Amino acid sequence: MxxxxxxxxxxxxxxxxxxxxxxxxxxxxxxxxxxxPAAGVFKILVGLYDEFGPERVIDTPIAEAGFVGIGVGAxxxxxxxxxxxxxGDFIAxxxxxxxxxxxxxxxxxxxxxxxxxxxxATMGAGRxxxxxxxxSLHAWTSHIPGLKVAVPSTPADAKGLIKTAIRDDNPxxxxxxxxxxxLEGMVPEGDYTIPFGKADVKREGDxxxxxxxSSMVHVALNAAETLAQQGISAEVVDPRTMVPLDREAxxxxxxxxxxxxxxxxxxxxxxxxxxLASVIYEGAFDYLxxxxxxxxxxxxxxPFTKPLEDATIPTEKDVVEAVxxxxx
Amino acid sequence: MAVDKQLTLKMYRDMLRIRRFEEQIWNxxxxxxxxxxxxxxxxxxxxxxxxxxxxxxxxxxxxxxRGHGHCIAxxxxxxxxxxxxMGKVTGYCRGKGGSMHIADMSLGILGANxxxxxxxxxxxxxxxxxxxxxxxQVVACFFGDGGANQGIFFEVMNYxxxxxxxxxxxxxxxxxxxxxxxxxxxxxKHIADRATPFGIPGRIVDGNDVIAVYxxxxxxxxxxxAGEGPSLIECETYRYRGHHVxxxxxxxxxKEEVEAWMKRDPIERLKGRMLAEGQARExxxxxxxxxxxxxxADAVESAKASPYPDVKEVSEHVxx
Numbered sequence: 001m002x003x004x005x006x007x008x009x010x011x012x013x014x015x016x017x018x019x020x021x022x023x024x025x026x027x028x029x030x031x032x033x034x035x036x037p038a039a040g041v042f043k044i045l046v047g048l049y050d051e052f053g054p055e056r057v058i059d060t061p062i063a064e065a066g067f068v069g070i071g072v073g074a075x076x077x078x079x080x081x082x083x084x085x086x087x088g089d090f091i092a093x094x095x096x097x098x099x100x101x102x103x104x105x106x107x108x109x110x111x112x113x114x115x116x117x118x119x120x121a122t123m124g125a126g127r128x129x130x131x132x133x134x135x136s137l138h139a140w141t142s143h144i145p146g147l148k149v150a151v152p153s154t155p156a157d158a159k160g161l162i163k164t165a166i167r168d169d170n171p172x173x174x175x176x177x178x179x180x181x182x183l184e185g186m187v188p189e190g191d192y193t194i195p196f197g198k199a200d201v202k203r204e205g206d207x208x209x210x211x212x213x214s215s216m217v218h219v220a221l222n223a224a225e226t227l228a229q230q231g232i233s234a235e236v237v238d239p240r241t242m243v244p245l246d247r248e249a250x251x252x253x254x255x256x257x258x259x260x261x262x263x264x265x266x267x268x269x270x271x272x273x274x275x276l277a278s279v280i281y282e283g284a285f286d287y288l289x290x291x292x293x294x295x296x297x298x299x300x301x302x303p304f305t306k307p308l309e310d311a312t313i314p315t316e317k318d319v320v321e322a323v324x325x326x327x328x
Numbered sequence: 329m330a331v332d333k334q335l336t337l338k339m340y341r342d343m344l345r346i347r348r349f350e351e352q353i354w355n356x357x358x359x360x361x362x363x364x365x366x367x368x369x370x371x372x373x374x375x376x377x378x379x380x381x382x383x384x385x386x387x388x389x390x391x392x393x394r395g396h397g398h399c400i401a402x403x404x405x406x407x408x409x410x411x412x413x414m415g416k417v418t419g420y421c422r423g424k425g426g427s428m429h430i431a432d433m434s435l436g437i438l439g440a441n442x443x444x445x446x447x448x449x450x451x452x453x454x455x456x457x458x459x460x461x462x463x464x465q466v467v468a469c470f471f472g473d474g475g476a477n478q479g480i481f482f483e484v485m486n487y488x489x490x491x492x493x494x495x496x497x498x499x500x501x502x503x504x505x506x507x508x509x510x511x512x513x514x515x516x517k518h519i520a521d522r523a524t525p526f527g528i529p530g531r532i533v534d535g536n537d538v539i540a541v542y543x544x545x546x547x548x549x550x551x552x553x554a555g556e557g558p559s560l561i562e563c564e565t566y567r568y569r570g571h572h573v574x575x576x577x578x579x580x581x582x583k584e585e586v587e588a589w590m591k592r593d594p595i596e597r598l599k600g601r602m603l604a605e606g607q608a609r610e611x612x613x614x615x616x617x618x619x620x621x622x623x624x625a626d627a628v629e630s631a632k633a634s635p636y637p638d639v640k641e642v643s644e645h646v647x648x
């Protein structure tokens with residue numbers, strides 16, 4: 001791990017991870033819609049096309065099933081492609097390739113096949129983009145054996161997890177909350193990777209554990225700051241990868257604090273918060289001083305207009321209220 | 329086209345290996361020696377053998393749910409295939425895939441596929457990979473008339489055309505997608521015509537004539553290796569048996585239709601041709617059949633004698 005750090009945005013960290021891996025390994029290519037001269041719709045890919053050219057930064061037609069399937073076939077035959085799903089919602093168009101092909105080929109072939117494919121997809125509401133450009137669908141792919149799933153929350157985690165994803169010999173889906181692309185943070189320079197399945201304690205505390213994913217980590221950190229002013233010490237734990245999941249770290253933290261609030265931007269029902277809550281109930285039930293509180297996106301399609309959209313996403317206020325409620 | 333005697337004899341032997349293998353699958357099924365179902369390739373042997381005879385050992389194929397023939401034609405080992413169909417640990421996939429998922433990565437067999445049209449993305453990606461890695465490899469993507477109506481077929485033809493990928497889409501038009509006649513559910517005259525709007529050469533061949541299939545494929549392979557891009561070949565053929573081993577295949581097809589196609593049997597036609605042209609004698613060919621029958625019988629015995637995987641293997645191979 002490098003000791004030098006540089007301030008950069010989340011989007012710059014994503015790009016740096018890819019650029020470094022592309023320099024290191026000629027089998028790494030980026031495939032997706034508008035990833036070339038346009039530098040992506042979120043403009044985070046600036047410079048990649050100039051450095052690596054059209055053979056390695058490959059613009060595709062708007063045909064997601066096709067290019068994800070092509071990524072699977074290329075991965076199966078010696079390459080390490082990164083495919084980009086511009087809006088995570090479009091992963092719905094690729095589900096046969098992701099679920100029935102990429103996730104299954106190794107197992108179905110009795111361990112013969114290797115699919116080192118990285119799928120980068122965005123997630124997250126907050127841009128008034130309405131119901132087909134705002135979903136956080138990471139629970140879907142976390143449900144399928146054979147897929148690894150990363151949900152970075154900081155620029156440093158984005159770099160480290162994406163580099164690990166590209167080097168992994170399995171299909172990995174990295175969900176990037178598009179609301180964080182301009183978020184700044186210190187990022188280790190050079191060859192910085194983060195092992196999958198290692199949660200990160202983003203803030204230490206004693207009274208309650210806030211388990212949060214992706215952009216919800218920042219909601220949790222802000223809430224922890226507010227709670228500190230009220231004399232409540234909150235620990236913020238970021239699992240960083242859904243698959244593999246660092247169950248031990250979640251159980252250890254809640255065993256220490258005795259309380260847990262879980263915050264995730266996926267829909268509340270049948271999702272990440274439910275899974276993480278069951279991990280804690282199974283591993284730390286005897287230590288709990290209060291029922292676990294789950295905060296997820298409301299179970300409605302994401303609405304367009306700002307006042308309605310904002311109402312669907314967990315907020316700092318929701319977290320603070322949940323904690324003060326359980327401390328009574 | 330002129331094909332030398334050795335290759336012709338090999339094609340004859342490989343078609344027979346497929347036929348006898350599939351006949352044994354039927355026996356194994358009826359004797360209760362396998363779980364689940366299998367989709368037999370009997371009647372379509374000329375397609376797999378004609379195509380794979382035009383490929384190099386390091387070329388790739390993607391296959392379908394009706395994939396035993398493709399696998400054998402590309403060099404798959406009969407004992408490991410039979411063991412896989414029976415769910416044994418000595419099978420290609422250690423019993424985890426079964427009939428619909430046989431793969432041999434070392435032979436470029438990127439897998440049969442249980443999803444109709446499931447090979448389109450993989451084949452096209454393998455072709456991108458071959459082009460990117462500058463290996464000169466080509467990919468043959470087998471699919472059925474049923475797969476020709478999946479949306480991703482049109483997506484990949486577009487990709488292969490714009491990027492000039494070395495892939496040959498081989499449609500086995502066996503006239504029925506599962507239980508439904510192709511002409512009831514497929515617009516246009518020919519599936520091969522679907523290549524035209526993409527600027528891809530599309531041609532129709534007699535899929536029961538192994539030499540014709542071989543010739544058409546050899547031409548497409550030459551194009552692909554020369555960097556001239558993809559091709560689509562529609563092979564008109566027929567499935568003698570039902571959709572799978574438990575389907576008699578007569579509720580939706582007439583006996584007359586089946587019999588008419590059986591008169592165009594691909595193996596008998598090649599045999600007649602070889603005898604007429606003096607490339608082989610009757611005794612040579614029956615000798616080949618005896619050898620093949622023994623090879624298949626040995627595969628069955630070896631598979632029967634093999635153990636099932638230990639239950640602890642259930643959690644292995646989820647991840648690399």
